[in-house]
Amino acid sequence: MSEYTVVIERKPLRKTFTKIGLHMFQFTKDFTRIRYQKKDKKCHLCKEDFFNNERISLAFVKGMKNHLLCEKCAKKLIEKGVSYIDKSKT
Numbered sequence: 001m002s003e004y005t006v007v008i009e010r011k012p013l014r015k016t017f018t019k020i021g022l023h024m025f026q027f028t029k030d031f032t033r034i035r036y037q038k039k040d041k042k043c044h045l046c047k048e049d050f051f052n053n054e055r056i057s058l059a060f061v062k063g064m065k066n067h068l069l070c071e072k073c074a075k076k077l078i079e080k081g082v083s084y085i086d087k088s089k090t
């Protein structure tokens with residue numbers, strides 16, 4: 001199993017990502033109704049707001065709650081070697 005640690009500098013905080021669920025959800029009105037918290041409306045890493053119908057990914061973080069990520073951040077972690085499952089290919 002491969003994983004990758006991101007150091008969040010302004011905290012400082014280390015987050016170890018163990019698995020990515022690529023394109024796990026689509027950011028729709030239904031989705032915001034279920035996940036209503038403000039922090040679920042933007043990427044946990046780059047803090048950019050999700051746009052309508054964006055495919056968002058779920059990241060599993062050691063010792064923390066799962067994170068929602070934009071495609072850019074999810075792919076960056078996958079490039080670093082974090083194992084992943086691709087929802088769109090199942």
Ligand SMILES: [Zn+2]
Binds near residue numbers: 045
């Ligand atoms: Zn992001």
